[in-house]
Amino acid sequence: MAKKVVKFLNLQILAGKANPAPPIGPVLSQNKLNIMEFCKAFNDRTKEMPSDAVIPVVISVYADKTFTFVTKKPPVSYWIKKAAGLKSGGKLPGREKAGKITMQQVAEIAREKMEDMNAYNESAAVSMVMGTVRSMGIEIEG
Numbered sequence: 108m109a110k111k112v113v114k115f116l117n118l119q120i121l122a123g124k125a126n127p128a129p130p131i132g133p134v135l136s137q138n139k140l141n142i143m144e145f146c147k148a149f150n151d152r153t154k155e156m157p158s159d160a161v162i163p164v165v166i167s168v169y170a171d172k173t174f175t176f177v178t179k180k181p182p183v184s185y186w187i188k189k190a191a192g193l194k195s196g197g198k199l200p201g202r203e204k205a206g207k208i209t210m211q212q213v214a215e216i217a218r219e220k221m222e223d224m225n226a227y228n229e230s231a232a233v234s235m236v237m238g239t240v241r242s243m244g245i246e247i248e249g
Contacts, residue, residue, distance in 0.1 A: 112169060116138065119164070120161070120162055122156035122157060122160045122162050127143065138168050153178060160185055161185060164179070186216040199244065205245050213233060
């Protein structure tokens with residue numbers, strides 16, 4: 108028989124850098140989960156990812172105080188900043204341009220993130236990425 112899920116926890120953690128310090132420790136201890144077990148498993152699963160990438164993780168907490176977790180790919184904004192070579196987006200989107208990105212790079216980002224996005228096809232995913240690019244104050248070439 109399947110275990111009963113009590114709660115879902117959503118966290119964003121740097122790849123390979125999970126530790127018992129806040130915010131991870133307090134969230135897991137409130138739900139009576141083994142913090143070190145999670146940290147070791149998360150770090151093992153994300154050791155191949157870029158160390159500056161923030162990884163969204165969904166933790167399923169079961170009634171018997173065990174857990175499983177699913178890691179997702181870094182947010183679209185991470186890939187956009189990486190493609191444009193920026194540390195952050197524009198301070199005044201729509202008024203000042205922080206950088207440039209090509210349409211080909213937008214399509215690559217959409218393909219990379221497609222499984223985590225709520226899009227039916229690649230063109231819908233490209234439109235979603237384009238919206239994020241614009242909201243970050245970055246210009247699309249092509």
